[in-house]
Amino acid sequence: MTALPVTLRARRLPGFAPWAIAAGAVAVAYAAVYIGGLMGGGGFLALVAAVLLYLVGLGVIATRVEGSRAARNRIATSLIYSVVALALWPLVSVVWTLVQKGTSRLDADFFGHSNAGITAFDANGGAYHAIIGTLEQVGIATLITVPLGILAAVYIVEYGRGRLATAIRFFVDVMTGIPSIVAGLFVLAFWVYVVYPLYSPDGKPGYSGFAASLALSVLMLPTITRSCEEMLRLVPTALREGSYALGIAKWKTIVRIVLPTALPGIVTGVMLAVARAAGETAPVLLVAGGFDSINTDPFIGNQSSLSIYIYQQAGLGSQFGPPRAWTAALTLVALVLSLTIVAKLLARRSKLK
Amino acid sequence: MAKRIEAVGVTAYYGQFKAIENITMTIEPRSVTALIGPSGCGKSTFLRSVNRMHEVLPGARVEGRLTMDGQDIYDRAVDVTAVRRSIGMVFQRPNPFPTMSIYDNVVAGLRLNGLRKKSSLDDACEKALKNANLWDEVKNRLNKPGAGLSGGQQQRLCIARTIAVEPQVVLMDEPCSALDPISTGAIEDLIFELKNDYTIIIVTHNMQQAARVSDRTAFFSISQTGDPGRLIEYDITSKIFTNPGEKRTEDYITGRFG
Amino acid sequence: MNPPTLPGSTQSAEPPDETVRPSGSAGGVPPRIVNHRANGRDTNVILGRRRRFGAEPVFRWLTTGSGLAVLLIIVAIGFFLVAKAIPALRANDANFFTYADWFPDDTENPRFGIRAVALGTVLTSFIALLVAVPIALGIALCLSHYAPKRVASTFGFVIDLLAAVPSIVFGLWGRDYFIDPVKSLSAWLHTYFGWIPLFGSDGPYGKSILLGSLVLAIMILPIVTSLSREVFRQTPTMNEEAALALGATKWEMIRTAVLPYGRPGILASVMLGLGRALGETIALAMTLGANYLVTFDIVGNSGNSIAANIANRFGEAGDLGRGALIASGLVLFAITLVVNVSARIIIYRRREFREAAV
Numbered sequence: 030m031t032a033l034p035v036t037l038r039a040r041r042l043p044g045f046a047p048w049a050i051a052a053g054a055v056a057v058a059y060a061a062v063y064i065g066g067l068m069g070g071g072g073f074l075a076l077v078a079a080v081l082l083y084l085v086g087l088g089v090i091a092t093r094v095e096g097s098r099a100a101r102n103r104i105a106t107s108l109i110y111s112v113v114a115l116a117l118w119p120l121v122s123v124v125w126t127l128v129q130k131g132t133s134r135l136d137a138d139f140f141g142h143s144n145a146g147i148t149a150f151d152a153n154g155g156a157y158h159a160i161i162g163t164l165e166q167v168g169i170a171t172l173i174t175v176p177l178g179i180l181a182a183v184y185i186v187e188y189g190r191g192r193l194a195t196a197i198r199f200f201v202d203v204m205t206g207i208p209s210i211v212a213g214l215f216v217l218a219f220w221v222y223v224v225y226p227l228y229s230p231d232g233k234p235g236y237s238g239f240a241a242s243l244a245l246s247v248l249m250l251p252t253i254t255r256s257c258e259e260m261l262r263l264v265p266t267a268l269r270e271g272s273y274a275l276g277i278a279k280w281k282t283i284v285r286i287v288l289p290t291a292l293p294g295i296v297t298g299v300m301l302a303v304a305r306a307a308g309e310t311a312p313v314l315l316v317a318g319g320f321d322s323i324n325t326d327p328f329i330g331n332q333s334s335l336s337i338y339i340y341q342q343a344g345l346g347s348q349f350g351p352p353r354a355w356t357a358a359l360t361l362v363a364l365v366l367s368l369t370i371v372a373k374l375l376a377r378r379s380k381l382k
Numbered sequence: 383m384a385k386r387i388e389a390v391g392v393t394a395y396y397g398q399f400k401a402i403e404n405i406t407m408t409i410e411p412r413s414v415t416a417l418i419g420p421s422g423c424g425k426s427t428f429l430r431s432v433n434r435m436h437e438v439l440p441g442a443r444v445e446g447r448l449t450m451d452g453q454d455i456y457d458r459a460v461d462v463t464a465v466r467r468s469i470g471m472v473f474q475r476p477n478p479f480p481t482m483s484i485y486d487n488v489v490a491g492l493r494l495n496g497l498r499k500k501s502s503l504d505d506a507c508e509k510a511l512k513n514a515n516l517w518d519e520v521k522n523r524l525n526k527p528g529a530g531l532s533g534g535q536q537q538r539l540c541i542a543r544t545i546a547v548e549p550q551v552v553l554m555d556e557p558c559s560a561l562d563p564i565s566t567g568a569i570e571d572l573i574f575e576l577k578n579d580y581t582i583i584i585v586t587h588n589m590q591q592a593a594r595v596s597d598r599t600a601f602f603s604i605s606q607t608g609d610p611g612r613l614i615e616y617d618i619t620s621k622i623f624t625n626p627g628e629k630r631t632e633d634y635i636t637g638r639f640g
Numbered sequence: 641m642n643p644p645t646l647p648g649s650t651q652s653a654e655p656p657d658e659t660v661r662p663s664g665s666a667g668g669v670p671p672r673i674v675n676h677r678a679n680g681r682d683t684n685v686i687l688g689r690r691r692r693f694g695a696e697p698v699f700r701w702l703t704t705g706s707g708l709a710v711l712l713i714i715v716a717i718g719f720f721l722v723a724k725a726i727p728a729l730r731a732n733d734a735n736f737f738t739y740a741d742w743f744p745d746d747t748e749n750p751r752f753g754i755r756a757v758a759l760g761t762v763l764t765s766f767i768a769l770l771v772a773v774p775i776a777l778g779i780a781l782c783l784s785h786y787a788p789k790r791v792a793s794t795f796g797f798v799i800d801l802l803a804a805v806p807s808i809v810f811g812l813w814g815r816d817y818f819i820d821p822v823k824s825l826s827a828w829l830h831t832y833f834g835w836i837p838l839f840g841s842d843g844p845y846g847k848s849i850l851l852g853s854l855v856l857a858i859m860i861l862p863i864v865t866s867l868s869r870e871v872f873r874q875t876p877t878m879n880e881e882a883a884l885a886l887g888a889t890k891w892e893m894i895r896t897a898v899l900p901y902g903r904p905g906i907l908a909s910v911m912l913g914l915g916r917a918l919g920e921t922i923a924l925a926m927t928l929g930a931n932y933l934v935t936f937d938i939v940g941n942s943g944n945s946i947a948a949n950i951a952n953r954f955g956e957a958g959d960l961g962r963g964a965l966i967a968s969g970l971v972l973f974a975i976t977l978v979v980n981v982s983a984r985i986i987i988y989r990r991r992e993f994r995e996a997a998v
Contacts, residue, residue, distance in 0.1 A: 037453050039460070041459060069828050069831065101892075105891035105894075106786065109782045109786060116778075119818070120858070177709060180703045183703045184707035187703070188700055202984070203977060206915060208919030211721070211950075214721075214962070218721075247713075250710065251714075278696050307806075310808045311921035340926075343816075343926070351816060358812055361806060365805065369800075369801060438884060440789070463887040467886065480901065491886035494887065494888050
């Protein structure tokens, strides 16, 4: 026979108790760690000690007054909020550092000029060429992958039957996981060192913005194909069947009805893929070479991009390189976040989701 | 076991919206009370106020007085988890915990209360399943997932889970609405048996079910959309269904409205 | 099978699409209508001739071609990479898997092995997961069950945005800012816990496995958090209510209804975070010591990963060097493949189970 208590009333910790315990924990931690230098001292350690003391104190006192179940509930809540606070610090720090250091070179000079002729010890220099590079490289990659990806997705969903479609789906899935550096390495070995020299006048390896576009395409194509595929699958079959029943040809159904319905979702997927591509460093570093001057021709010659620029400027040991890197980073983040925010707002509005 | 529930002037809000107003009724121990009325008139809201589930929703609150054998369950010093353990609830759709076996489902409440000894848990599980008329059907597959049973069996499993913690009162929110007629009959028979040990309050849309199963019936209604639900009439079931005192009750019973 | 066109119509005379109102549904395939009229008239005239070279077949070719192109591209990439890796592997004098150093372009004695870089990849990802996952779960739980709706929604949106921030920004932050707190941390760990081999090095501290792993942890935190938060939010409300109705406290309700239900989803999101950590290049290139020491000392000035190694070495790599880097890249690809596929299997299996349970 189970004998469980039937009283409804229970002792409760008064409302001020958690605050009192917190104050006590802070005081003890401060005294012992910060002032007393326990275990090395320091502000951060004192904070950690305070949190730990608070949790232990709360647990002990709550168990005595309210019982172990209620105490565990309180500790869980406090622990969860502490964890959130702990995580906030680095995330806020990243954002704060980005804004603080990034505004150091936020001048017209930076956006209007390239880095031609600027050494590590020059205070000037800008990222104009890098911005052009990023825009061109990502732009070309988008032009390549979007039509190809959408059409391939249309094939998989609307026309594909049997082995071929399954094979395509499988390999697309596999490719979504390719590490970006491996994609860069592929374009390096294939295009830059083998294909381009075959056709170029001087046979030198073909670092170029276009090579970077190829690398980005390798990364974007599987993502765009998959997300288009998912969006197309979300379009209700009834929509297609209604169209067929009216005697409209399949291709026209797809082009005039299915694709427009899936369009917001497709656009979202494309924008997210573009945002990711704009931020990629490793693959473009490998094949675009990086270049200090403006090169508006993506097909010939080294080109820079925002991410390469950041990496290179950050690597300069002087006091002028890093500020350029940070401002470029701020620019890049602004670009990527704008795309991402618009994509997410669009996704929220989309009816299919 | 089996306590008396007394409601005096109970009013419940969802934020600013008043859902029920001034409900006053006494529910006798070891009886079955049915709450009937058209959709949206606050029967479920009132039911959820009794075991303090209403306040789980953000912005929801209850005013008035609700007591169980004289103890005010909304008193500040009261531990809400103790209230909910004493007043159990069976929901509209069967909801066994999907990741748990039948055995784990039944003893879930007991484990939460700190009961760990395997033999005690085994005994309690068997007792609860027998009382829920499910023991024979599942005794050989207690460690199979709870979600693998049929709808009617799942609901009886939920009832077993509820009575395993030995509550005083059992609340049922349209427990048969998702079930087929045969399972419904099985559950109604079960309610008849449980009446001997528990106070049962059941919300139902099915008037015939209320007539079959309950000792007393309470009729809730609203005057127009947006108004709070009110208790129109509360009396012995046979009287409500054969000779109701209020015209609105009669209109509802005879199908003229609702 | 093409749906029949109206009798005697040409392509341009088809009913205008703007007035189309899809209604009702037939089967999945456009119906085949057979004309049974017995008056001898040519059925083609009634139903319209099926075109060979009209828009429909062209469009179908186009899409099939794209699908094939995608397939060919992917397969070609695979073949090319393997083809490039093999000569380097053949020329390798050392054992690819157990040798730790990297000299593939040494013409007399090319030798390279992934022992150091593979260990670094696995170690940094493992530590990153160890740090990030509990925190991510805590944040996810807070957003789904503890914080007020408005706060949770804004915070969740911000976390989603953080997941989109390019990794070079984290690498930059790690190298310019975070390196100092980590230096103090390393010194502290060595002072008080130096007897554990993990913290054995006594400085000077700078780039290290610890720094790289922590930066990696901060990078994968947003994505694991948002995925887990979605999982927690999807817990069926009725199970949560059932737990509460049994007299559970909030934490007990979470332990009983939310966490068990979400376990597969959490596992999947952890694996996706792991996948991202394994493939991360630039943040690690900027924060690891980049040598080929095989060590578990995480505070010392060492550490390397397959991806960072590729980024650091590609510039000076000759033909064999590139092949060696590709070989290591393929190993990395294989590892991430296994991780991603497992995550997908878990999600897939879970969806079925969940659908069956409801």
